[in-house]
Amino acid sequence: MAGQLPLVVQAHGSWLACTDPIAQAWACDKGTPEPSYRGYDYLGEQLAKRGFITVSLSADGINMVSFDYGDRARLVNEHLRLWQQLASGKGPLARRLPALSRHVDMYRVGTMGHSRGGKGVMWEASDKHSSEVPDGVRIAAVLALVPVKFDDPEGDHSDTLVTHVPVGVVTGSCDGAVHEAGQEYLDDAEWMTHEPAYSVSVQNANHNYCNADWTPPSPSGDDDSTCPRQELTPDTQQGALTAYATAFYERFLKDDKPSKDVLTGKQRLPGVTSKVRIVQPVNGG
Template sequence: MRKVLLAATSLILLLNSMPQATAAPPAVGTATYDLGATAYTLPGTDLKAELTAVVHYPKKLSGKYPVVLMSHGLWDTCIDRKAGQLVSDWPCPAGTEVMPSYRGYDYLGDVLAAQGMIVISIGANGTIPQFGEEQDAGRAALINKHLAMWQKLATTGGGPLAGKVRDHGKVVDFRGHADLMNVGLLGHSRGGRGTLFQAADIHQKDWPAGVRVKAVVPLAPAEPYSPDDDPDGESYDPYRITNIPVAGLIGSCDGAVQGQVYNYLQAHNKAPLFQYFIPGANHDFFNSQWSPGSGQIGAYDDATPAGPGRCKSSTGSSDKQLTETQQREVATTYISAFYRHYLLGDQRMNPVTISKDLPVGHP
């Protein structure tokens, strides 16, 4: 594979370049749909999952747009405001409300929609009761279910979503506008692991008819279990992607996962593979609902403090920690460049990568 290596600018230069990339003009619409907390039975189980999502889209639909589907990570599922705590049950018990983890990427959905994509962020609370690879399979099935519903909606205007996708009460007609043959996936944390599972070579046969995934972003993904950590081992096969461009992101101060997808993908990939190492980024700030700035119950900073304004890095040193806003701007810049290149064919937006020949974090 031909490696692409562009000059990696300093973080300061990157941040200075981002206001233009992150401004969401008024031309972005926000729609939602909710078919119910128990609308979908996860295959091979009696577990019920929700079919819920928020959709960011170009307000004036004209022609076809690539589709980006996002899947959140593992978090408590319900909010008990009276008790001031989170609950991990599904469906949510009486007196509690759903934890809207899927709304934690609205900042990214706005930007991608402004750049000409239809962005669907799905709820995945119903997959939480599963464990290990079973949860990954459940998350993959849920992704495929949403993609199948959208394929039907986009081609015929029918299916389960007919009349259900509404922007402030008004039905949005996506017929002829969502291109399900040009799909990007993004999964954060455990959602990243489930997304890798869904897009893996051996699972591509399970994609719905009329759907093709063309770009995958594991955002601080949970690592698949491997007893010997052999990059070539068969335990990685359910997550191994070789024929689709992949861009992994991980923060140096992530207190939840190591997030490295490069190790077990690079020996086999035939498509471009990128890994972004973000100094000073933690795990939770990628999801605004999990971040203290939201005021949400249970939100916290997962980075280990290493002095005022600094966090303990996975490299053993300390880094200046990014604020919530800075971390999301960095992620948005990398992710939007990747999708614009591989989904929109915008050759001006060449993905920035860290060469495998250079130490991680030091381009």
Template sequence: MATMPKIGKAAVVVAAALVLTTPATATSSPARHDVTRVEYSLGDRAFQVPGFHREPGGPVADLELTAVVHAPRRLVGKRPLVLLAHGYWQPCQDGTWTWPCPRGDAFPSYRGYDYLGEELARQGFVVVSVSANGVNGGEMGQPADMARAKLMSKHLEMWRDLNDGKGPLAGELRGFRGHVDLTNVGTLGHSRGGRGAVWQASDNHAADLPAGVRIRAVLPLAPADYYAPDPEAPENLDYRITEIPFAVLTGSCDGAVNGGSYVDNAKGRNRFPIHDVTAVNANHDFFNTAWTYDDDSTCPDRALTPQQQRSVATTYIPAFFQQYLNNRRSPVVDRGRPGIDVVTHQPIG
């Protein structure tokens, strides 16, 4: 997509489509909705995070403000918002690890969760999946986690302003005005996006959220492990969540991560439930349809197919957000089901 000026000087580029779904019966719970899909972009150089550079010691990196939205076609009242963030993948389709892409061929990692966004929207959520190619084209480590968190918060800030009829999204997405509850937000990050989502929602950084925005539940999906030299190292505080419920969902055949560090970092201190979730025989990349051709399974003889793995995601993840954003309890969240093993750590005290 063509580069555009920074926020406040550019119109939003929007593409919209209707995703047709089959309505469920009236007795189903939760209610099912037809779904609309909208994309927006303020350009590839629309945002910067002070302290995040193209490379250590280099210039501050330019980041895009681009996302795809799935939502109920007919919005009534205020809906919870679920924000999705992808992880570390090549920013450009030609394999170039830079940003913006010299050929304008940005890799659509943020579209790899359309199947999940559609299912969440069918269940009544407004779902925003954000592009983080600019982060992937910059420096790594904790600076990248901080930048992902700031990028996610910037999108939430724009949606808060949109809800009030203000900001860069207000003109083209005015149909959402007054229909999104920014005090009832869930976040999900995949791989290093999960690390960024935990950074954003950690006790240490809760005060950095935009005014009027409240995250109520977090699900790091196959999150990349963070570095801390020992369990008492101060680095753990940047990834410790004790004040809101969260679930860590990882595949048993994931050759890249194990996710256990986030549970160990918080359990015994948590004031809300923590769910340690294992998708049996799932790998790392099949949760993202744009990455599906890369099979990294450590047990290929019994690995799930991409469709089976996505079925795990659309079973557990909507139930998790229903439980903590809509107060619809589900046994699968706390206890799992065949193919989804769950260990729940109850709150202390």
């Protein structure tokens, strides 16, 4: 491997922690850990072909015991700490994975979270919590797929307010879990952010098809669509997400300016109709 490659870290959301739904204790007193983290292989493989290092985290332990979004953020940060050791050529990981040692650019890190994982990566990159990111790591792009937006009743959104990192949000018009809640992340940042923010609402997309493990005919799959007669096929929805995510990371982790056409809607996503929203940075950048 030559040179240093950007890193994209993927985080899934809340789902069964174990393949046996009656499991009560971690680590899986019944069944085995649910492979939710494998549900984004379709995206990770395409990013890898384009020169990104991709890693998908399992949050099954968190799903069994916690609904704290800070826990999801801390999981991401702990993995980034390990990747920073690997990138620097130090520690046991560098010895175990010599092909990656010193070949990861920890100043070009993108994060992606789905559902509750979406809120987790927004939390992790937020202005309020950015000091918790490990030393030597720069979060350069944050993408939230159909993220939840559960804030306290007093309206303090600071835990997920990101104004110093480019943000992308994907929502689906037939989402039976969080509806269009993800749009609120851009509402929080408007008139405040110093980096561009984009959202795309994919018409007739649902919540679960973002993760192939949550998609029928997977044993734990479930179709949550609110418009089953019009819903996109899993392949079409995942293809659209791949096109958008690839453009987002190409633009902000590789400074590939033509990729911006997908983010602005100038270049249409194949096979779908989308509504695009853009929040311009206050500094005009």
